[in-house]
Amino acid sequence: MAAIYGAELGFGMTELILALLLVQFVGIPFTLMFGSIPAAGHERRRATFVAFVIFNLVALPLAGILGGRVLASDLVGRSRPDFAATATAVGQGEYGVTNAAVGLDGAWGVQSRDDLGRGANTDYAFTAAPGDEITLLFNGREVEATYARGPDYGVFAVLVDGQDVLDEDDEPLTVDGYNAALRYEERVTIDAGADGEHLLTLVVTAERDRESTGTAMGIGGLEVLPPVRESNLGAILGMLLAVETVGALFALAVGRPLFGRLAVRLDTKRTLLLALCLYVVVAIWGFLLDAVMEFWFLAWMVAIVQGASQALSRSLYAGMCPAPLSGEFFGFFSIMEKFSSFFGPLLFAAAIAIFGSSRPAVLSVIIFFVVGGWLLTRVDVEEGRRTAREAEQALAGEVEG
Numbered sequence: 001m002a003a004i005y006g007a008e009l010g011f012g013m014t015e016l017i018l019a020l021l022l023v024q025f026v027g028i029p030f031t032l033m034f035g036s037i038p039a040a041g042h043e044r045r046r047a048t049f050v051a052f053v054i055f056n057l058v059a060l061p062l063a064g065i066l067g068g069r070v071l072a073s074d075l076v077g078r079s080r081p082d083f084a085a086t087a088t089a090v091g092q093g094e095y096g097v098t099n100a101a102v103g104l105d106g107a108w109g110v111q112s113r114d115d116l117g118r119g120a121n122t123d124y125a126f127t128a129a130p131g132d133e134i135t136l137l138f139n140g141r142e143v144e145a146t147y148a149r150g151p152d153y154g155v156f157a158v159l160v161d162g163q164d165v166l167d168e169d170d171e172p173l174t175v176d177g178y179n180a181a182l183r184y185e186e187r188v189t190i191d192a193g194a195d196g197e198h199l200l201t202l203v204v205t206a207e208r209d210r211e212s213t214g215t216a217m218g219i220g221g222l223e224v225l226p227p228v229r230e231s232n233l234g235a236i237l238g239m240l241l242a243v244e245t246v247g248a249l250f251a252l253a254v255g256r257p258l259f260g261r262l263a264v265r266l267d268t269k270r271t272l273l274l275a276l277c278l279y280v281v282v283a284i285w286g287f288l289l290d291a292v293m294e295f296w297f298l299a300w301m302v303a304i305v306q307g308a309s310q311a312l313s314r315s316l317y318a319g320m321c322p323a324p325l326s327g328e329f330f331g332f333f334s335i336m337e338k339f340s341s342f343f344g345p346l347l348f349a350a351a352i353a354i355f356g357s358s359r360p361a362v363l364s365v366i367i368f369f370v371v372g373g374w375l376l377t378r379v380d381v382e383e384g385r386r387t388a389r390e391a392e393q394a395l396a397g398e399v400e401g
Contacts, residue, residue: 006295010228011295038267047263053274082227089197101137108126116184132217133202135200140192141227231291319388347365
């Protein structure tokens with residue numbers, strides 16, 4: 001659900017995709033690291049790895065939160081105040097075609113959503129006369145236009161402050177409204193290029209798709225979007241690697257004297273509990289985060305624990321499975337894992353429905369880590385292993401008999 005949460009906070013698609021890739025690749029070495037912590041034959045490395053994990057548990061949230069709130073907003077991608085209305089322009093928000101701020105110049109006709117039928121969630125303004133315009137004077141940067149498409153729809157041009165808006169190919173931005181079937185709630189985002197007061201103009205042109213039968217245009221509303229988050233990805237990754245470098249030096253320098261005794265006590269079960277503690281911190285931090293920098297640091301922390309918790313849980317489970325029945329036991333394990341995987345999204349969706357935001361939804365998943373950790377403390381690993389060995393001996397006796 002991270003992509004949904006990040007998108008709601010206004011993070012760009014690039015940050016979301018790269019952060020998810022980061023989790024996959026960074027998780028590999030940390031999975032190997034966590035797997036070595038319960039291994040009694042690697043005493044020196046165990047203490048170093050424990051020191052490194054605990055350093056990350058403290059340093060990543062501390063550096064991410066402080067950096068995200070202290071450093072320049074255009075460096076770390078911190079949210080900015082909503083665009084406010086001015087004496088001459090409207091601010092952030094949604095503006096329907098019947099709103100006084102939306103100008104309809106030409107032969108426009110307005111139809112209510114009740115008259116339009118299924119698919120239209122708002123009133124629409126329609127025209128088919130080339131040269132007709134719809135305007136909005138706003139304070140902000142980006143505006144999302146909701147429009148309709150259909151078999152008799154044409155092309156409309158987009159202007160900001162009287163100038164053509166350019167697309168990714170540096171060509172004037174136009175929107176083709178043709179579609180074989182009538183569709184409402186289509187959306188296009190228009191970037192004015194800079195914060196401030198701008199005049200948005202949508203103009204009906206005489207152009208149309210060769211299969212279109214007309215030049216109609218239908219607009220359902222205009223929304224002034226929140227401020228764009230700006231961040232320096234190179235600087236963020238540099239700070240993240242700097243924290244990891246300091247952590248590695250810390251672990252190598254003081255790992256054995258400070259964490260040697262703790263490392264000896266960390267068997268597979270306790271190490272898995274440590275991983276669940278990291279997940280709790282992740283959920284709490286996810287609830288509080290506000291900057292792109294924090295999102296990246298949080299993604300790194302998820303990478304530390306994600307693969308490790310899965311590997312450790314399978315290792316612990318394998319130790320309590322009779323070897324001849326391992327296929328049966330892990331088949332059951334896999335089924336339960338797949339069956340339980342819908343509870344997280346279900347709780348996430350329920351929290352969004354109740355609170356209207358993803359923040360409480362992120363915090364709500366702590367329930368699974370706390371309950372899972374408590375259940376894990378009730379597992380008698382030694383008894384499980386003893387029972388597994390007895391089952392193996394009994395099965396071996398049956399085979400010999």
